[in-house]
Amino acid sequence: MSGFLKGAANAPNRLLTSRDEGRVMFLGVAASDKIIGYVIDRDNPISSVIARLIDTNSAGVFTEIFIGETNLRELLLKLAEIYRKGWIDSKRLNSNGNAVPCNAPNCGGYTLEAELGVTPNGYPLPDYLDFEIKQYGVNNFESMKPLSPLTLMTPEPTGGYYVDMGVEAFVRKYGYTDKMGRPDRLNFGGIHTIGKRTDITGLTLNLKGYNSVKGNFDPDNGGIVLEDDQGRIAALWNFSSLMEHWTIKHARAGYIPSMARTELAKQYSYGPIISLGLGTDFKLFLDAIAVGHIYYDPGIKVENISSDHPKTKRRSQFRIRISSLYTLYRSWQEYNLAVL
Structure with missing residues (x-):
């Protein structure tokens, strides 16, 4: 200094x-x-x-002190305002901050971000008032049954065959022909849960440098790995890069249910029961992987594989069921926006 x-x-x-x-x-x-x-x-x-x-909410050598009671109240009031709007036309904010129609599959999240004034970006920072905002679809607001698991983050591997040889070579080696019969295409997908071989890829998800008994991990040399039957590393995510992303972006997070309809126009409605998670650390993230709550569920593909210029799409994603989210936080609280 x-x-x-x-x-x-x-x-x-x-x-x-x-x-x-x-x-x-x-x-x-x-x-x-x-x-x-x-x-x-x-x-x-x-x-x-x-x-x-000071509590135990630390990030590296620093202690993070949450003084956001005002932020928390402001967040809840804003979400209550969005809930009371009812059905909202699907939209997103462009780079200039202007609302434009959204027709992508993940417009539920974009529409909520637009209501909060959040412009989509790739920065690993919380979305709104120091909170990461996550939306998930439900069938209705009575049963609150989630339509799908939640994607926590989509980090690219930092090592292994994937990095050494490239994504195309990786998919050619470990991928499979498209299950829907789309020609000239290879996919790499399937749910990979800790310690269980995924037959469609022949790979197993493991943790290296993590000790669940002692409750510690090696931040410098450890990582999440995909291994083949011979123990060769197909892909690796080192702990150091994941730890920075997780502790910065997910220290405080809000999880908001949504419903969608397309009868009149593509629209979304949010709330009323939302959940806020406060206080996390990277060990809680690794613990959730170790017991199978968090799993790797990629959506990687290579199209035009017989051509001179194959087209690749990368999407490595770690996902979790909504019912297991509470395990990632020291404090987990539900709020009813209808009474705010």
Whole structure:
């Protein structure tokens, strides 16, 4: 930090250069993406307040302090407002922030994001008021039966045959001909659950560098792996890259049910019973994989395989059933938007 502060007026040089115990350094990110730093000693009254706030919600060497009661209330009120709108025309926000019609299969999520003012992007950051917002389809708001599992994240592998030889070679080696008979196409899919061989691909999902008994994992050398029958690694996701994504994006998450209809137009309705998960860490994510709650369910394909220019589509996704989501968080709470 001293390098950044060289030449700055009123820099806290004494606190930065001393070895006094009890110092606290704050790092915060403003809405403009500017990073703000602040350092105090243990005699500062703020230090004792911080000591009472600190819990186990840590990300690496840092402790994240959630002070978002205001954010939580604001989020609930906004979701209640969306719930009361009833049926909403399918839409999404373009890069300029303007609402445009949405006709894709996943428009339920885009429509909710548009109502929240969230522009789709690839940044691994929470969506709204420090919350990751996840929508999932249900058959009705009485039984709340989910129409499908929930996709938690879609990270590309960081190692193995997939990375060494490329996605096309990977699908040619481990994929299969299209089950619907579409010509000149290979697919790589199927549910891969921990420790169980998936016959259609011949691969098994495993965790390397994870000890469920001791409750620890190796962040530098461990990873989620797909292995063939000889133990060769077909694909690998190292823990370090997954851990950063999970702890940043999913520390606080809201899960909102939706219904869809197409009679008059493509429309969605949201709520009223929503769930909020607070406080997670990467170990909870790995624990859920280890017991089979989270599984790998890819949708990768190569089209025009006999041509000189085959077309690939990548989609590696880790999914979970809605009923198991609570296992990922220290605090899991349901809210009824109809009474807010």
